[in-house]
Amino acid sequence: MTIRAIERAMNVLQELNQQPINTIAQLHARTKLPKPTLVRILRTLEEAGYVENDTRQGGYQVSALVTSLSSGFHKGPLVVEAGRAWAIAITRKHKWPVAIALPDYDDMIIRFSTVPDSLISPFHSTVNKRLCMLTRAMGLAYLAFLDGEDRNVMIDILQKSDNPENALSHHRDKLLRLLNEVRSNGYATRSSTVEPRNSDTIAVPIIAKSGRVLASLGLTYFKAAFDSEQEARDRYVPILKSAAVAISEDLNRLSSSVAIDVSSADPSAISND
Numbered sequence: 599m600t601i602r603a604i605e606r607a608m609n610v611l612q613e614l615n616q617q618p619i620n621t622i623a624q625l626h627a628r629t630k631l632p633k634p635t636l637v638r639i640l641r642t643l644e645e646a647g648y649v650e651n652d653t654r655q656g657g658y659q660v661s662a663l664v665t666s667l668s669s670g671f672h673k674g675p676l677v678v679e680a681g682r683a684w685a686i687a688i689t690r691k692h693k694w695p696v697a698i699a700l701p702d703y704d705d706m707i708i709r710f711s712t713v714p715d716s717l718i719s720p721f722h723s724t725v726n727k728r729l730c731m732l733t734r735a736m737g738l739a740y741l742a743f744l745d746g747e748d749r750n751v752m753i754d755i756l757q758k759s760d761n762p763e764n765a766l767s768h769h770r771d772k773l774l775r776l777l778n779e780v781r782s783n784g785y786a787t788r789s790s791t792v793e794p795r796n797s798d799t800i801a802v803p804i805i806a807k808s809g810r811v812l813a814s815l816g817l818t819y820f821k822a823a824f825d826s827e828q829e830a831r832d833r834y835v836p837i838l839k840s841a842a843v844a845i846s847e848d849l850n851r852l853s854s855s856v857a858i859d860v861s862s863a864d865p866s867a868i869s870n871d
Contacts, residue, residue, distance in 0.1 A: 619657040680849035684841040695719040699736040720797040730763035735801035738786035739814040742777040743803040802838045
């Protein structure tokens with residue numbers, strides 16, 4: 599049996615972490631909680647030191663104390679541990695934020711992101727964000743590279759989803775053509791219908807030595823920074839593919855109980871444009 603008050607408070611704290619400033623009205627729209635309930639939760643979190651009410655900016659924001667909540671966490675899925683160093687290395691060299699996403703039933707969920715390391719990220723925070731598998735680059739990069747049987751099972755699951763973004767799953771021939779195109783290209787991009795439209799994501803699969811697709815690796819950029827979307831793809835697809843191979847190799851070593859250190863990732867080892 600869950601404690602509803604704690605569940606609500608954690609939900610509010612997670613929503614606060616998604617945006618730099620949050621008003622009561624914005625939190626009400628996203629959490630569907632009554633405004634009086636939100637006020638009580640925010641006051642409690644503020645008294646505990648996890649939230650600040652910034653009157654100059656007109657809203658609430660998380661405080662530095664929230665970082666202490668993750669201080670005891672040391673391990674994630676091995677593919678995230680293996681990919682962390684390479685994602686950071688790409689962002690340090692090329693500035694754009696990079697993320698690693700894993701499948702979670704009918705969605706992808708971002709398990710690691712370098713948004714905090716990027717000064718030009720289109721997003722404030724993306725960790726634990728859920729992404730539709732059929733409209734997001736990181737979902738398509740994962741789904742397209744599954745083998746036939748696993749891919750069919752996944753499509754069947756998507757057909758039972760009530761998410762309107764999964765509507766394409768009911769048009770199997772059209773979807774299979776899209777997935778075959780992604781597989782032929784070796785990478786995926788975000789659907790043009792997804793907001794914000796001033797940015798795009800390029801993603802590639804992370805494939806284990808066994809051939810099993812484990813996750814996807816994606817880089818997000820502002821479209822205005824390039825003359826064309828193709829220019830961005832020509833520049834970053836080779837970098838992402840090279841990093842995905844390196845992650846697979848590090849994952850193989852991790853599986854043999856050899857530790858990986860973030861500082862060991864050499865950006866010069868990633869294929870450049």
